[in-house]
Amino acid sequence: MKIVRTIEELDAYRNELGNGSLAYVPTMGALHEGHLSLVSLAKEKGDLVAVSIFVNPTQFAPHEDFDSYPRMEEEDAKILEAEGVDILFIPDEGVMYPDGMNSDVKAGSNAEGLETTFRPTFFDGVVNVVYRLFDAVKPDIAIFGQKDFQQQQVVRQMVEEQSLPIEIIAAPIYRDDSGLALSSRNLYLSAEELPIARQLNVVLREAAKTGDTDAAEKVLLDLGFDKIDYVASRWNRILGAAWLGKTRLIDNIAI
Numbered sequence: 001m002k003i004v005r006t007i008e009e010l011d012a013y014r015n016e017l018g019n020g021s022l023a024y025v026p027t028m029g030a031l032h033e034g035h036l037s038l039v040s041l042a043k044e045k046g047d048l049v050a051v052s053i054f055v056n057p058t059q060f061a062p063h064e065d066f067d068s069y070p071r072m073e074e075e076d077a078k079i080l081e082a083e084g085v086d087i088l089f090i091p092d093e094g095v096m097y098p099d100g101m102n103s104d105v106k107a108g109s110n111a112e113g114l115e116t117t118f119r120p121t122f123f124d125g126v127v128n129v130v131y132r133l134f135d136a137v138k139p140d141i142a143i144f145g146q147k148d149f150q151q152q153q154v155v156r157q158m159v160e161e162q163s164l165p166i167e168i169i170a171a172p173i174y175r176d177d178s179g180l181a182l183s184s185r186n187l188y189l190s191a192e193e194l195p196i197a198r199q200l201n202v203v204l205r206e207a208a209k210t211g212d213t214d215a216a217e218k219v220l221l222d223l224g225f226d227k228i229d230y231v232a233s234r235w236n237r238i239l240g241a242a243w244l245g246k247t248r249l250i251d252n253i254a255i
């Protein structure tokens with residue numbers, strides 16, 4: 001595995017590797033088994049695998065956790081090396097945003113509601129960086145997790161609207177034994193919060209059966225969640241976002 005930090009290095013190494021198909025997994029690092037399940041899907045789908053680690057400033061609002069977001073580049077690189085990844089792209093802000101953080105692309109209608117109600121600039125930041133990352137990496141295939149279900153829909157729509165020659169593949173949600181969806185932000189959870197967090201998927205599963213999203217919100221509050229951003233139904237799924245202390249968790253379950 002080669003670590004590249006600039007687009008020039010990335011292009012040069014991509015050429016060295018020859019013209020097999022390239023499957024790509026964008027991440028913000030602090031890797032866990034959920035990310036690795038995307039990497040193994042990438043290995044299945046492509047001849048070559050690229051992963052990027054970039055904590056993208058444009059998708060964080062000023063009051064959000066950009067500064068405290070977990071960064072563990074060395075450990076992440078070791079893990080990806082062991083997984084047999086070919087290219088690890090770790091750009092800095094200057095590489096991704098050489099001319100500032102303005103964007104030519106905006107998130108489309110799939111961004112409406114849900115996350116956007118609570119994080120109004122989030123998906124514009126996501127499509128901004130994903131468009132730039134795709135331009136840099138030039139993958140044939142890109143893998144996104146269904147854990148961030150709306151994000152995957154927004155990226156898919158961006159790829160269609162921009163007519164990018166990239167196949168977007170959805171990876172299933174990777175969960176621990178309790179059903180908790182793995183997330184880098186789970187690192188923020190205290191020992192007291194963790195058992196409460198583990199109820200989110202259980203409550204969404206129940207809502208997927210009953211269709212009663214209002215009841216689900218109430219149950220989550222009763223269980224100890226501090227604030228519910230939403231439990232809602234879309235794309236034939238029940239999607240939820242809820243706060244435990246300073247940690248915001250999201251999950252979704254197929255109906």
Ligand code: AMP
Pocket residue numbers: 026027028029034035037038143144145146147148171172173174175181182183184
């Ligand atoms: P992140 O590093 O949080 O930006 O996530 C990078 C990619 O991994 C995104 O496509 C996420 O949807 C995906 N991902 C994160 N956690 C999981 C999980 N538990 N199961 C499946 N995909 C995940």
